[in-house]
Amino acid sequence: MKTSREALRRLTVGTLMPGFVGTTVPAWIEREYAAGLASVCLYGANVVDPDQLAQLCGSLRSVAPDVIVAVDEEGGDVTRLHYPTGSTQPGNALLGRLDDTALTRDSAAAIGRELAAYGINLDLAPVVDVNSADENPVIGVRSFGAEAAHVARHSAAYVDGVQSVGVAACAKHFPGHGDTVTDSHHALPRVHAEAHVLDARELEPFRAAIEARVACIMTSHVVVSAIDAERPATFSPVVLGDVLRDRLGFEGVIVSDALDMAGASAETGIPEAAVRALVAGCDLLCVGSETTEDCYLAVVEAVVRAAESGRLPLERLEEAAARVVLLSQGFAAGGPGAHGRTADVVEPGWANGALVGGFEVGDAVRTWLDAPGEAVIVQVASDPNLAVGRVAWGPTAAGLTTPEGDVPEGARVAVAGRGLAAGHPLWEVADRLRAQGHPTIVVDCGWPRGGADLVTFGGSVVVAQALGRYLGVPAR
Numbered sequence: 001m002k003t004s005r006e007a008l009r010r011l012t013v014g015t016l017m018p019g020f021v022g023t024t025v026p027a028w029i030e031r032e033y034a035a036g037l038a039s040v041c042l043y044g045a046n047v048v049d050p051d052q053l054a055q056l057c058g059s060l061r062s063v064a065p066d067v068i069v070a071v072d073e074e075g076g077d078v079t080r081l082h083y084p085t086g087s088t089q090p091g092n093a094l095l096g097r098l099d100d101t102a103l104t105r106d107s108a109a110a111i112g113r114e115l116a117a118y119g120i121n122l123d124l125a126p127v128v129d130v131n132s133a134d135e136n137p138v139i140g141v142r143s144f145g146a147e148a149a150h151v152a153r154h155s156a157a158y159v160d161g162v163q164s165v166g167v168a169a170c171a172k173h174f175p176g177h178g179d180t181v182t183d184s185h186h187a188l189p190r191v192h193a194e195a196h197v198l199d200a201r202e203l204e205p206f207r208a209a210i211e212a213r214v215a216c217i218m219t220s221h222v223v224v225s226a227i228d229a230e231r232p233a234t235f236s237p238v239v240l241g242d243v244l245r246d247r248l249g250f251e252g253v254i255v256s257d258a259l260d261m262a263g264a265s266a267e268t269g270i271p272e273a274a275v276r277a278l279v280a281g282c283d284l285l286c287v288g289s290e291t292t293e294d295c296y297l298a299v300v301e302a303v304v305r306a307a308e309s310g311r312l313p314l315e316r317l318e319e320a321a322a323r324v325v326l327l328s329q330g331f332a333a334g335g336p337g338a339h340g341r342t343a344d345v346v347e348p349g350w351a352n353g354a355l356v357g358g359f360e361v362g363d364a365v366r367t368w369l370d371a372p373g374e375a376v377i378v379q380v381a382s383d384p385n386l387a388v389g390r391v392a393w394g395p396t397a398a399g400l401t402t403p404e405g406d407v408p409e410g411a412r413v414a415v416a417g418r419g420l421a422a423g424h425p426l427w428e429v430a431d432r433l434r435a436q437g438h439p440t441i442v443v444d445c446g447w448p449r450g451g452a453d454l455v456t457f458g459g460s461v462v463v464a465q466a467l468g469r470y471l472g473v474p475a476r
Helices: 005-013 027-034 050-063 092-098 101-118 148-163 195-200 203-211 237-247 270-280 293-309 314-330 354-358 363-370 426-435 461-471
Strands: 016-018 039-042 068-071 168-174 216-219 253-255 285-288 375-379 412-417 440-444
Touching: 005 293, 005 314, 016 293, 027 050, 027 293, 039 050, 050 068, 050 101, 068 314, 092 101, 092 148, 092 354, 101 148, 148 168, 148 203, 168 203, 168 237, 168 253, 195 203, 203 216, 216 237, 237 270, 253 314, 270 285, 270 293, 270 314, 285 293, 293 314, 354 461, 363 440, 375 461, 412 426, 426 440
Parallel strands: 016 039, 016 285, 039 068, 168 216, 216 253, 375 412, 412 440
Antiparallel strands: none
C-alpha cells in the first residue's frame, strides 16, 4: 500500500532539528511541531541573557511540550547558555589535563542540571575527538587530549555526568575530527590515517561512550579514506552502517553535524545534503544555526520526494523517525524551572585553585612572578572558529585586562591570546612591550602551538579567573 504524502511528510519532519533566527519562537516552528517536528536546536544568537533564555524555553515548551530541545553546551570555549558572558565550566582540554574523571563527571552533571532547568533535554556534547594534530583549527581545547585511552576515560565520565541528570548526551564527531587541519565549517577535511591507527585512536573514545550508553552520536563532515575514500562520514553508509552500527554496536540516534556547513552542503545545497544523510543512516538532521522557514520547507520537500521516488527507502525513513521518538521518550524534559533555574556550580572542584594544576607553566613565568612591579594582562584579539563563535572569552571576559596603551610604567605584562600560530598579532604586541622595558610573558588560552610561556588549555571565564589569581592580577 502506497504511503500518503501527508504520512511521508510527518515522518520527514520527525527526523529534523532546525535552528531558527531570533530570540523568540517563530510561528513556523509552532506550526511544524503540530505537524510532527522532532527537535529544535538553540544557538548563541538565540540567547541574550538567562531571563530571556528562560522565557524562550518556556514559550517553546508551552507550544511544543514534547519537542527535543538541543544545544551545543560543551563547557569551556563552546557554550550557548553563556554565550554573552562566557562559560562557567573549564572545558575538556583542561579537565583532561587535570585527569580526574570524577571532576569531569561533576562538570558534565552541572551542565546537565543547568540544561534541564531550562527544559533542554539534548546536549550536543561531549567532543570525543582525539586532538592528534596540534594545528587542528576546530577541535583543539574542545578535546580531552591527544591520547586515545585518556580521551576515552573522560568521554565516558562526561556522558555519565550529563545523562545522570536526565539529559541526553551526544558524542561527536564520528569517526573522528581530531587528525584534521581543515575546519569542516569552511571546507571538506580528509583523514588519511591507516585503518589500524583509526581503530586504536579515533574509534576508542566512541567505544567508551557507547559502553557508557550514550544516547546519540554525531557524525563528522570528514572523509576518512581508510573507511570510505569517496564520501564524508555523514553521507557514508559504510561509516555509519558497517562501522558505527555493525562493528561498534551503537543502537542509539545518529545525529548529523550541521548541514549548513561547507563540508556538508557547499556543492549540493542543504536539501540534497539532508537526503544523502538520511539515506546513509543518519536519524536526526541538524539543519543549521539560522534555518529560515524557506530553507526548512525546501529540506522537507526534498526528503519527501526522495521517499516518493524510492531513492530514500521508506523503511529507512521510518527507522530514523522511530529512533528519534524513543529518544524523546527516554529523555522527556520537565518544564523550564522544573529543576530550579540556576546551575549547580561544581565549586568544590576548582574553588581552591585546582585548575592551575592543569596549566603548562614554563620557567619564564616563575621568574616573572618573582619580578617587581604591578602585574597586568593585555589580551590580543584572536579570531574564533565557527564552532566557538563570538563568545566572551579569556581574561577580558573576567574583567582582568588592561589595554596595551594603558599599561603602567614598570608593570609586568602577561600578553594573552589563543590560536597562537606564527603570524598571530600577539607576538608583535609582546615584542613592543619588551622593547618598552616591561617584563613580558605570553599566555596561550588555547591548544598550544609552541612559543608560549604559559598555557591554560581553555579560554572560559572560570579558567581566566584562575589565571588571574595565579598571576596576581585583580579584577578591574
